[in-house]
Amino acid sequence: MTLTEAGQSVYEAGLRIIEDFSELESSVGRGQASPSGLIRISVAPVFGRLYIVPHPPGLIARYPHLSVDLSATERTVNLWLFAQEIASGAVITVLSDFAPAPLPIHAVHPSGRQLPNKTRVFIDFVLETLAADQGPAFVSIGV
Numbered sequence: 326m327t328l329t330e331a332g333q334s335v336y337e338a339g340l341r342i343i344e345d346f347s348e349l350e351s352s353v354g355r356g357q358a359s360p361s362g363l364i365r366i367s368v369a370p371v372f373g374r375l376y377i378v379p380h381p382p383g384l385i386a387r388y389p390h391l392s393v394d395l396s397a398t399e400r401t402v403n404l405w406l407f408a409q410e411i412a413s414g415a416v417i418t419v420l421s422d423f424a425p426a427p428l429p430i431h432a433v434h435p436s437g438r439q440l441p442n443k444t445r446v447f448i449d450f451v452l453e454t455l456a457a458d459q460g461p462a463f464v465s466i467g468v
Protein backbone atom coordinates (compact mmCIF):
# COMPACT_ATOMS: atom_id res chain seq x y z
CA MET A 326 0.00 0.00 0.00
CA THR A 327 1.18 3.52 -0.76
CA LEU A 328 -0.25 6.96 -0.11
CA THR A 329 -2.00 8.82 -2.85
CA GLU A 330 -0.66 12.22 -3.83
CA ALA A 331 -3.41 13.89 -1.77
CA GLY A 332 -2.66 11.61 1.19
CA GLN A 333 1.04 12.46 0.99
CA SER A 334 0.18 16.20 0.99
CA VAL A 335 -2.05 15.78 4.05
CA TYR A 336 0.66 13.75 5.82
CA GLU A 337 3.36 16.41 5.13
CA ALA A 338 1.03 19.24 6.19
CA GLY A 339 0.26 17.35 9.40
CA LEU A 340 3.97 16.96 10.14
CA ARG A 341 4.49 20.73 9.64
CA ILE A 342 1.56 21.48 11.99
CA ILE A 343 2.99 19.16 14.66
CA GLU A 344 6.46 20.71 14.25
CA ASP A 345 5.04 24.26 14.45
CA PHE A 346 3.01 23.33 17.54
CA SER A 347 6.08 21.79 19.20
CA GLU A 348 8.08 24.95 18.46
CA LEU A 349 5.29 27.12 19.87
CA GLU A 350 5.01 24.97 22.99
CA SER A 351 8.78 25.12 23.48
CA SER A 352 8.93 28.92 23.08
CA VAL A 353 6.10 29.39 25.58
CA GLY A 354 7.86 27.10 28.03
CA ARG A 355 11.12 29.09 27.65
CA GLY A 356 9.17 32.33 28.16
CA GLN A 357 7.81 31.05 31.45
CA ALA A 358 11.15 29.68 32.67
CA SER A 359 13.24 32.61 31.47
CA PRO A 360 11.18 35.65 30.48
CA SER A 361 12.10 37.10 27.12
CA GLY A 362 11.00 39.83 24.79
CA LEU A 363 10.43 43.56 24.86
CA ILE A 364 8.99 45.47 27.82
CA ARG A 365 7.74 48.99 27.08
CA ILE A 366 7.89 51.41 30.02
CA SER A 367 6.61 54.97 30.18
CA VAL A 368 7.67 57.11 33.15
CA ALA A 369 7.97 60.72 34.21
CA PRO A 370 11.50 61.91 33.27
CA VAL A 371 12.75 62.70 36.78
CA PHE A 372 11.32 59.53 38.32
CA GLY A 373 12.75 57.48 35.48
CA ARG A 374 16.20 59.04 35.83
CA LEU A 375 16.34 58.50 39.59
CA TYR A 376 14.58 55.17 40.08
CA ILE A 377 14.35 53.26 36.79
CA VAL A 378 17.33 54.08 34.54
CA PRO A 379 20.02 53.02 37.06
CA HIS A 380 18.51 49.56 37.58
CA PRO A 381 17.87 47.74 34.24
CA PRO A 382 21.42 46.28 34.19
CA GLY A 383 20.43 44.24 37.28
CA LEU A 384 17.19 43.19 35.58
CA ILE A 385 18.98 42.25 32.35
CA ALA A 386 21.65 40.35 34.32
CA ARG A 387 18.86 38.37 35.99
CA TYR A 388 16.83 37.92 32.77
CA PRO A 389 19.22 38.23 29.80
CA HIS A 390 16.54 37.64 27.16
CA LEU A 391 14.58 40.77 28.13
CA SER A 392 14.97 44.14 26.46
CA VAL A 393 13.58 47.43 27.74
CA ASP A 394 12.09 50.29 25.71
CA LEU A 395 11.94 53.26 28.09
CA SER A 396 10.11 56.46 27.19
CA ALA A 397 9.89 59.49 29.44
CA THR A 398 6.87 61.79 29.27
CA GLU A 399 6.66 65.15 30.98
CA ARG A 400 4.12 65.26 33.78
CA THR A 401 3.69 67.21 36.98
CA VAL A 402 7.02 67.08 38.80
CA ASN A 403 6.91 65.49 42.25
CA LEU A 404 9.31 67.30 44.54
CA TRP A 405 8.78 63.24 46.94
CA LEU A 406 11.89 62.93 44.17
CA PHE A 407 14.50 64.86 46.25
CA ALA A 408 14.80 61.83 48.50
CA GLN A 409 18.61 61.65 48.29
CA GLU A 410 19.01 65.38 48.94
CA ILE A 411 16.63 65.23 51.90
CA ALA A 412 18.38 62.15 53.32
CA SER A 413 21.81 63.81 52.97
CA GLY A 414 20.63 67.05 54.60
CA ALA A 415 21.33 69.15 51.48
CA VAL A 416 17.59 69.93 51.35
CA ILE A 417 15.42 70.12 54.43
CA THR A 418 11.69 69.61 54.76
CA VAL A 419 9.73 72.64 55.91
CA LEU A 420 6.02 72.79 56.68
CA SER A 421 5.89 69.00 56.82
CA ASP A 422 2.39 69.23 58.35
CA PHE A 423 1.21 70.55 54.97
CA ALA A 424 2.99 68.01 52.79
CA PRO A 425 0.71 66.29 50.27
CA ALA A 426 0.08 62.57 50.58
CA PRO A 427 2.49 60.32 48.68
CA LEU A 428 1.48 59.69 45.07
CA PRO A 429 0.85 56.11 44.01
CA ILE A 430 2.94 54.41 41.36
CA HIS A 431 0.93 52.23 38.99
CA ALA A 432 1.91 49.38 36.69
CA VAL A 433 -0.73 49.37 33.94
CA HIS A 434 -1.29 46.55 31.45
CA PRO A 435 -4.12 45.65 29.05
CA SER A 436 -7.11 44.06 30.76
CA GLY A 437 -8.61 40.81 29.64
CA ARG A 438 -5.21 39.23 29.08
CA GLN A 439 -3.07 37.17 31.37
CA LEU A 440 -0.10 39.20 32.58
CA PRO A 441 2.97 38.05 30.61
CA ASN A 442 5.75 36.61 32.74
CA LYS A 443 8.22 39.24 31.45
CA THR A 444 5.88 41.98 32.71
CA ARG A 445 5.43 40.30 36.10
CA VAL A 446 9.21 39.96 36.63
CA PHE A 447 9.71 43.62 35.68
CA ILE A 448 7.02 44.79 38.13
CA ASP A 449 8.50 42.59 40.86
CA PHE A 450 11.98 43.97 40.10
CA VAL A 451 10.76 47.59 40.38
CA LEU A 452 8.94 46.79 43.64
CA GLU A 453 12.10 45.19 45.00
CA THR A 454 14.19 48.21 43.94
CA LEU A 455 11.80 50.77 45.43
CA ALA A 456 11.32 48.79 48.63
CA ALA A 457 15.10 48.79 49.13
CA ASP A 458 15.18 52.61 48.86
CA GLN A 459 13.02 53.40 51.93
CA GLY A 460 13.74 57.12 51.45
CA PRO A 461 11.26 59.84 52.30
CA ALA A 462 9.87 59.74 48.77
CA PHE A 463 8.25 56.37 49.42
CA VAL A 464 6.04 54.87 52.04
CA SER A 465 4.77 51.30 52.06
CA ILE A 466 4.88 49.48 48.74
CA GLY A 467 2.49 46.74 47.70
CA VAL A 468 1.02 45.10 44.64
